[in-house]
Amino acid sequence: MGAGIKYSEFKMDEAATDFQKRLKRIGKRHARLEHGYVSVVGEDGLIITKPKRKSGGFPLRVLATLVLCFFGFKILLISQLGPEGYATRVDLLKTGTVIEQGGAWLLQADPVSLAVADGINKLTL
Incomplete structure (x- = not known):
């Protein structure tokens, strides 16, 4: 001290x-x-x-729901238009504006979506 x-x-x-x-x-x-x-x-x-605990910043459940809805919409379109008709419409988007081209990139058919759409068509016919 x-x-x-x-x-x-x-x-x-x-x-x-x-x-x-x-x-x-x-x-x-x-x-x-x-x-x-x-x-x-x-x-x-x-x-x-x-x-109370804070909810985790970004709502992961909402993001997962949006992704599932997006893929559901894509599968619905493929099953209704058929793979060829769907590909034609996506190709049409590729020739549009930058936003349309981005949408075409997101909406391009993938193997999983094609398989699920084909399964839906087999069930309904």
Whole structure:
């Protein structure tokens, strides 16, 4: 300790710093609880409030649903138009604007879509 600082002053300073740290920690916890919380009864019988978990930033389920809908739409078109008619329409898109060419690239027939569309046609006929 320094020459002019007494032991009691040092303890008071340390206590004030600890108190400020505790206040900061409590403030952060309250800020997290503002966005919702869940009350849980612990093993010892105490009721503890925990902040609700944040949902993972990007909704993976929504993306998966969109991809499935896209492939379902593509399969439906292939089964209704037939592989040749579908290929003709995709080729027509390839001669269009940049956006249409991008759509043609996305909509080009793949082996899985052709096989599923063929299976659907066999079931309905």
